[in-house]
């Protein structure tokens with residue numbers, strides 16, 4: 596069921612990008628640890644097993660950047676673009692992150 | 701921007717329910733720890749600050765049930781229904797979880 600898998604992916608990317616764009620500008624060590632752990636746990640628990648395995652390899656190669664909101668959101672945009680490339684999807688211009696992911700909260 | 705907040709909520713619930721419904725039937729201690737940590741980290745990192753605060757209180761009162769797929773998915777359905785109640789949304793019949801969240805993976 597490729598439609599359900601794609602819908603799950605879209606929902607997940609929405610949460611993840613919005614999260615990094617609301618992450619503190621100047622995170623504490625504790626907040627940095629939280630974001631790093633969050634991505635690693637997600638890569639174990641993500642419900643599409645094949646996707647989870649690919650995501651674990653990506654995280655090993657490109658560990659989460661947690662030093663600031665900007666670092667985290669650009670890191671995630673870059674990782675998402677690597678997934679896009681593998682799947683033959685268009686690249687996203689990371690300069691447009693803020694306009695795309697306004698959560699209004 | 702209430703529309704964006706609602707769309708973020710829908711995306712997040714979709715990921716979370718699909719995740720618990722793919723969680724192992726018989727998890728290892730390590731897998732139980734991963735799911736518990738995941739929910740606690742999400743409650744800190746969730747991009748809607750007001751929602752995150754409410755979610756933290758819910759988790760304190762109703763800690764994640766991680767002993768099996770069934771326990772985890774019914775626990776999350778129940779927690780989501782508590783959020784629905786607070787927001788004046790309809791209750792969901794947790795007997796319909798499997799039909800609703802087929803991720804096709």
Ligand SMILES: Cc1cc2nc3c(=O)[nH]c(=O)nc-3n(C[C@H](O)[C@H](O)[C@H](O)COP(=O)(O)OP(=O)(O)OC[C@H]3O[C@@H](n4cnc5c(N)ncnc54)[C@H](O)[C@@H]3O)c2cc1C
Nearest residue numbers: 601604605607608645646649650672673675676678684687
């Ligand atoms: C961690 C993870 C791993 C995945 N691995 C796989 C896999 O191995 N195999 C598989 O088939 N599917 C995988 N998926 C699903 C896949 O990435 C897509 O979500 C799915 O194919 C739907 O694609 P889409 O073209 O609708 O847009 P998506 O890639 O879901 O993107 C949703 C929207 O985000 C925006 N966007 C696109 N690129 C970026 C970017 N770089 N930064 C910010 N915003 C962007 C665009 O507006 C786009 O419409 C994975 C999903 C996740 C979350």
Ligand SMILES: Cc1cc2nc3c(=O)[nH]c(=O)nc-3n(C[C@H](O)[C@H](O)[C@H](O)COP(=O)(O)OP(=O)(O)OC[C@H]3O[C@@H](n4cnc5c(N)ncnc54)[C@H](O)[C@@H]3O)c2cc1C
Nearest residue numbers: 706709710712713750751754755777778780781783789792
């Ligand atoms: C952790 C968390 C905390 C939140 N806290 C707040 C808050 O404090 N204030 C606020 O305004 N918004 C909050 N939200 C957003 C809110 O829960 C809704 O997502 C949003 O209002 C959109 O509601 P909706 O009626 O479209 O359906 P949602 O509640 O988003 O549900 C999406 C779909 O899931 C299904 N569903 C409904 N109930 C259940 C259930 N119990 N189990 C399984 N599936 C179900 C239905 O098909 C429904 O259409 C929170 C979201 C999350 C993830």
